[in-house]
Amino acid sequence: xxxxxxxYQPESHDEPYMQSFELADDRINDDTMLLGALEMxxxxxPTLTFRSSCKEGVCGSDGMNVNGxxxxxxxxxxxxxxxxxxxxxxxxxxxxRDLVIDMDLFYRHYESVDPYxxxxxxxxxxxxxxxxxxxxxxxxxxxxxYECILCGCCATSCPSFWWNPDQFHGPAALLAARRFVIDSRxxxxxxxxxxxxxxxxxxxxxxxxxxxxxxxxxxxxxQAINELKSLMLKKQVD
Amino acid sequence: xxxxELDNPAQWDIYHFDAVIxxxxxxxxxxxLQLAQSDQNVAVVSKVFPTRSHxxxxxxxxxxxxxxxxxxxxxxxxxxxxKGSDYLGDQDAIEFMCREAAEIVRELEHFGVxxxxxxxxTIYQRPFGGQSQRFGKSQATRTCAAADRTGHAILHxxxxxxxxxxxxxxxxxxxxxxxKDAQGEVAGLVILDIARGKVQLLRARSVxxxxxxxxxxxxxxxxxxxxTGDGLAMVLRAGLPLQDMEFWQFHPTGVAGKGxxxxxxxxxxxxxxxxxEGRAFMVDYAPNVKDLASRDVVARAxxxxxxxxxxxxxxxxxxxxxxxxxxxxxxxxxxPGIRDIALTFxxxxxxxxxxxxxxxxxxxxxxxxxxxxxxVLTQSVQGEATPVAGLYAIGECACVSVHGANRLGGNSLxxxxxxxxxxxxxxxxxxxxxxxxxxxxxxxxxxxxxQRLAHWQQAVSDEARSEDSVAAIxxxxxxxxxxxxxxxRTEETLTQLCASLAALQARLKKVSLxxxxxxxxxxxxxxxELENLMTLATATAYSALxxxxxxxxxxxxxxxxxxxxxWLKHSLxxxxxHRLTYKPVNLTPLTVDGFxxxxxxx
Numbered sequence: 119x120x121x122x123x124x125x126y127q128p129e130s131h132d133e134p135y136m137q138s139f140e141l142a143d144d145r146i147n148d149d150t151m152l153l154g155a156l157e158m159x160x161x162x163x164p165t166l167t168f169r170s171s172c173k174e175g176v177c178g179s180d181g182m183n184v185n186g187x188x189x190x191x192x193x194x195x196x197x198x199x200x201x202x203x204x205x206x207x208x209x210x211x212x213x214x215r216d217l218v219i220d221m222d223l224f225y226r227h228y229e230s231v232d233p234y235x236x237x238x239x240x241x242x243x244x245x246x247x248x249x250x251x252x253x254x255x256x257x258x259x260x261x262x263x264y265e266c267i268l269c270g271c272c273a274t275s276c277p278s279f280w281w282n283p284d285q286f287h288g289p290a291a292l293l294a295a296r297r298f299v300i301d302s303r304x305x306x307x308x309x310x311x312x313x314x315x316x317x318x319x320x321x322x323x324x325x326x327x328x329x330x331x332x333x334x335x336x337x338x339x340x341q342a343i344n345e346l347k348s349l350m351l352k353k354q355v356d
Numbered sequence: 357x358x359x360x361e362l363d364n365p366a367q368w369d370i371y372h373f374d375a376v377i378x379x380x381x382x383x384x385x386x387x388x389l390q391l392a393q394s395d396q397n398v399a400v401v402s403k404v405f406p407t408r409s410h411x412x413x414x415x416x417x418x419x420x421x422x423x424x425x426x427x428x429x430x431x432x433x434x435x436x437x438x439k440g441s442d443y444l445g446d447q448d449a450i451e452f453m454c455r456e457a458a459e460i461v462r463e464l465e466h467f468g469v470x471x472x473x474x475x476x477x478t479i480y481q482r483p484f485g486g487q488s489q490r491f492g493k494s495q496a497t498r499t500c501a502a503a504d505r506t507g508h509a510i511l512h513x514x515x516x517x518x519x520x521x522x523x524x525x526x527x528x529x530x531x532x533x534x535x536k537d538a539q540g541e542v543a544g545l546v547i548l549d550i551a552r553g554k555v556q557l558l559r560a561r562s563v564x565x566x567x568x569x570x571x572x573x574x575x576x577x578x579x580x581x582x583x584t585g586d587g588l589a590m591v592l593r594a595g596l597p598l599q600d601m602e603f604w605q606f607h608p609t610g611v612a613g614k615g616x617x618x619x620x621x622x623x624x625x626x627x628x629x630x631x632x633e634g635r636a637f638m639v640d641y642a643p644n645v646k647d648l649a650s651r652d653v654v655a656r657a658x659x660x661x662x663x664x665x666x667x668x669x670x671x672x673x674x675x676x677x678x679x680x681x682x683x684x685x686x687x688x689x690x691x692p693g694i695r696d697i698a699l700t701f702x703x704x705x706x707x708x709x710x711x712x713x714x715x716x717x718x719x720x721x722x723x724x725x726x727x728x729x730x731x732v733l734t735q736s737v738q739g740e741a742t743p744v745a746g747l748y749a750i751g752e753c754a755c756v757s758v759h760g761a762n763r764l765g766g767n768s769l770x771x772x773x774x775x776x777x778x779x780x781x782x783x784x785x786x787x788x789x790x791x792x793x794x795x796x797x798x799x800x801x802x803x804x805x806x807q808r809l810a811h812w813q814q815a816v817s818d819e820a821r822s823e824d825s826v827a828a829i830x831x832x833x834x835x836x837x838x839x840x841x842x843x844x845r846t847e848e849t850l851t852q853l854c855a856s857l858a859a860l861q862a863r864l865k866k867v868s869l870x871x872x873x874x875x876x877x878x879x880x881x882x883x884x885e886l887e888n889l890m891t892l893a894t895a896t897a898y899s900a901l902x903x904x905x906x907x908x909x910x911x912x913x914x915x916x917x918x919x920x921x922x923w924l925k926h927s928l929x930x931x932x933x934h935r936l937t938y939k940p941v942n943l944t945p946l947t948v949d950g951f952x953x954x955x956x957x958x
Contacts, residue, residue: 129873149614149701161827164879165871169404171580174616174697176508177408193700214551215876225405234516235468244466246459249422251477257470264470264512265505268407301468 119146120202121159123166126213134213138202139163152191152199153180168217175334178267181274182217183208188271188332208274210283224270227287231295231314236306256302263297263342265335266290272329272339278322286322289329289339296342299349308353315350363810365802368546368555372796373399374787375562376545378531378587380406382507382769383751384566385514386776392521394784399524399558401531401547403582406515410568410580411772414507415619415693416484417499418464418773419766420457424478425497430454432489433498435951437767440486440650441760442908442918443953444600444926446942449728449756456774461500464773469513471502472690482624482690486650486764486958495645499766504621504693510769529556530881531586533805534563534594534747542746543794546805550881553874555809561793562746562783565591565724565732566776569752570892571604574717575838576615578607587753589888591724592895593804596734596744597928597937599755600722601892602900602910605763606843608654610716611701612674618694618713620765623647625690627679629658630710631666637675642958649958652762652909655715659843662714669712676710715843721763721909722899723755725928730754730779735928735937745793748783750775757926761908812880816872824867826883833860833886837893841900846914850901857894864890895929902936903927920953
């Protein structure tokens with residue numbers, strides 16, 4: 119099987135280039151994942167560089183752009199991919215080396231939505247003798263928001279994020295924002311919505327829905343963003 | 357920066373902190389949160405972005421006797437943990453952990469963990485292996501769960517709380533070694549910024565090791581690529597001992613041949629194990645609790661079924677985990693993560709198909725010896741346990757020991773938050789006092805670290821490149837450990853393992869690298885990780901060879917029985933000359949009567 123992989127080594131090359139690799143077909147089984155194939159290619163060339171860790175799609179380290187689609191390599195079957203498999207770093211953020219991108223900007227947007235539960239007033243201490251009660255129905259509303267693994271597949275496939283990466287929060291951060299806006303235990307809903315109500319932060323989303331199409335966990339950031347927008351609208355009317 | 361400067365301290369960036377925490381899994385982040393909230397000058401060093409730490413992969417849940425679904429109390433939890441440990445756990449530490457459990461789980465809930473809920477709105481709990489009501493009388497329901505993504509929920513929540521608290525992070529930084537001052541006291545840490553390939557010296561009065569486990573030692577394992585035991589190897593290199601390194605937990609239900617974890621929650625929710633005859637065989641090994649026996653018992657049962665020819669599949673090399681009799685809605689609601697894993701890696705939907713499983717290396721019970729304040733202990737010449745000034749260890753890399761010879765499911769997430777917080781509290785008090793230890797300008801002993809860095813930068817050579825590679829040596833190491841130090845061991849396999857390890861060590865000394873760059877040099881990183889793994893493999897082999905009994909996860913076919921007379925004691929392994937010493941197990945809890953060792957029946 120043929121692979122064409124984006125290479126960029128800042129110390130030895132001024133420009134990135136595509137490098138061809140080949141893997142014998144008999145080394146690829148029905149259940150071989152792309153990460154496994156990349157590890158075999160690293161045995162041919164140990165300088166080939168990419169992030170990976172858990173090997174099962176929960177740590178979010180190994181997002182990459184494969185045949186034009188952002189995926190996690192550890193849960194993508196090689197046999198599902200047409201050859202040659204063209205692998206590039208996820209687009210829209212600076213490349214550190216080969217398939218490794220600098221995700222600082224992505225993380226900063228996540229931080230900027232205050233992604234933590236605020237169940238009490240700032241000076242109130244928490245009551246460790248009691249749980250905060252939440253009905254199964256209230257809890258069910260968090261399904262689809264809390265499972266995000268911050269892999270960045272969504273944001274780096276979003277044209278609005280490519281265009282305004284410094285101002286538009288992007289789908290992952292907004293999904294996190296929605297998770298705390300709708301958590302029945304959080305008492306800062308109004309403040310959160312006010313902070314998000316911004317022509318760039320939230321409203322740069324143009325419903326392109328690449329985020330939802332590329333989420334390896336099957337989450338729906340696009341819907342979450344629309345829900346935030348309608349909550350803001352309701353707040354205006356109230 | 358060119359490579360020739362890696363080992364030159366004049367080129368290193370220098371930072372000063374009160375304390376440095378190494379590792380950003382659940383233990384490191386819980387500890388960091390405590391210290392950040394108390395305004396200490398603290399930094400966390402993590403090999404990956406914090407939410408990629410391996411706590412993220414924990415599935416089933418966290419034990420606490422909340423009693424939300426059936427009557428429970430911490431004393432029963434304590435008994436179960438001691439029995440589960442095959443009486444090798446220290447009872448003072450176990451009492452401490454079980455008493456803290458309910459409050460610390462409620463604290464996590466207030467931090468925002470999206471626990472699943474009961475109809476009453478309280479935290480959902482499920483039954484797990486080895487847990488009981490009334491000291492073994494009936495099955496308890498003690499494991500608090502966020503579906504089967506509890507580790508993900510806890511890790512992300514703790515990271516979020518640290519963002520709120522303003523914790524300082526050094527992400528994608530590899531901990532090279534502990535730094536000692538001229539008096540031989542811990543004075544900080546040298547790290548390598550992976551992205552830039554730049555060395556940094558973090559000077560600190562205290563270092564907290566929270567670097568997780570090392571199941572990358574084995575061919576099939578549930579662990580992440582990052583789980584290479586870096587903190588454990590640093591401790592050995594610093595001349596300090598590791599405790600109980602012969603005890604590695606093989607989780608009964610890994611995806612056969614691949615190793616990914618299928619949570620014990622599958623059996624907690626009603627799943628059963630079947631052999632080739634379709635028989636639910638656990639009744640033959642644990643007549644009372646069957647599939648919910650301790651993990652060591654279930655893992656051995658599966659290995660025996662396969663060894664005696666009752667395995668499934670064309671090669672008769674696995675058994676089946678069967679959930680097909682459960683309501684599909686329960687599986688989708690309570691076990692969505694493992695259903696996904698089976699769909700992705702096996703193409704099987706657990707709702708209508710049993711899945712092939714086999715024991716897989718999962719967790720290390722052994723590690724850096726500590727007391728229940730997280731203080732690292734060594735042994736004096738007189739054989740007394742003495743704390744190492746300025747050094748703490750928490751989480752899987754530590755051996756408190758609350759898990760003894762076998763850990764109960766659901767106790768690991770509990771361990772990391774309880775001792776993460778306890779160590780931080782102890783450290784807070786220590787930092788509040790006057791600094792009688794290492795000063796910001798004390799001379800440091802950097803020579804061993806410079807040598808190590810110099811070795812791996814000189815290993816890059818175009819001419820004398822060896823045929824061998826870091827990847828090949830790691831593969832051979834994992835194969836040797838799997839074959840000779842798996843679920844069952846003997847004198848013969850362990851003796852052979854010691855010889856294999858010596859040969860692998862010699863290969864590692866000679867291997868050269870092909871990657872000369874500074875930026876994100878994975879090959880160099882993997883070489884240093886492999887050094888760590890190799891050191892831990894040796895500690896394991898020598899500790900296992902010496903322990904001539906079977907206890908918990910350490911099953912010696914040549915010594916099939918537990919021998920309390922000779923072996924009710926912790927092993928301590930020192931790197932120098934592979935020296936082994938021992939220390940007594942604590943059988944005296946803090947406030948209640950101790951539990952005397954008894955035969956272990958489930």
